[in-house]
Amino acid sequence: MIEVDQVTVSYGELIAVSDVSFRVPPGFVLAISGPSGAGKSSLLWAIAGAVPVKSGQVEIDGLVITDRPSAAAHGVVLIPQGNGLARVLTARENLSMPLLADRRPADDEALEELDRAIEQALSQVGLEESGDHLVEELSGGEQQRVAVARGIAQQGRVILADESTSELDSTNRERVLDLLRAEADRGAAVVIATHDPNVADSADGHALMDEGRLTWVRRL
Numbered sequence: 001m002i003e004v005d006q007v008t009v010s011y012g013e014l015i016a017v018s019d020v021s022f023r024v025p026p027g028f029v030l031a032i033s034g035p036s037g038a039g040k041s042s043l044l045w046a047i048a049g050a051v052p053v054k055s056g057q058v059e060i061d062g063l064v065i066t067d068r069p070s071a072a073a074h075g076v077v078l079i080p081q082g083n084g085l086a087r088v089l090t091a092r093e094n095l096s097m098p099l100l101a102d103r104r105p106a107d108d109e110a111l112e113e114l115d116r117a118i119e120q121a122l123s124q125v126g127l128e129e130s131g132d133h134l135v136e137e138l139s140g141g142e143q144q145r146v147a148v149a150r151g152i153a154q155q156g157r158v159i160l161a162d163e164s165t166s167e168l169d170s171t172n173r174e175r176v177l178d179l180l181r182a183e184a185d186r187g188a189a190v191v192i193a194t195h196d197p198n199v200a201d202s203a204d205g206h207a208l209m210d211e212g213r214l215t216w217v218r219r220l
């Protein structure tokens, strides 16, 4: 359960997120749309512990989020806008990094399981042939799918997808939306920031952000 309670995020004088409150229970997908600069990314960063809140509080399943490392350890997965991939590593290496940071495989069996999880996630985004490619060799859309694969491979309790379909054709967009829906179905709480009305329509709830304020188009 994501609980965002009266959260304000500011950068100096600029207020990016203004007194925003909502909840996303496990099993649900919330879409947040709104113009560029509205504060969508800042809100997701706050939920991920990647920016401090000026006031208010984010709780994930009862844990107050204070910083990125503890949020990540608690299963808060961020699929960042712009992908956040290491360009000079392969797709497969990019998937393995957060998994290895999380829990070192204790033995060969654990290592094999980790490899299987990586291959499965790559094939779920249609990139089973691309694991050995450097990220910088991949197209923008392929990189976006690697970022999604990296996100879902982590089996988080919260998935924050920041414009994760912006560079995809409709087939791959549907594929990514199906994967995010499957994450919710296995019990994750999912938030998608998006410009795409089709993505917003597919979610269980739809909120609009404008100048840092959140209003509901369709409540969860």
Ligand code: ADP
Pocket (backbone or CB within 6 Å): 011, 014, 015, 016, 034, 035, 036, 037, 038, 039, 040, 041, 042, 043
């Ligand atoms: P969106 O994702 O909806 O486009 P952002 O959260 O990226 O919105 O940005 C909200 C506001 O905060 C914008 O005015 C943006 O310029 C500003 N902003 C975002 N990140 C930073 C930052 N790291 N430092 C200063 N201002 C920022």
Ligand code: MG
Pocket (backbone or CB within 6 Å): 040, 041, 042, 081, 162
């Ligand atoms: Mg953004």
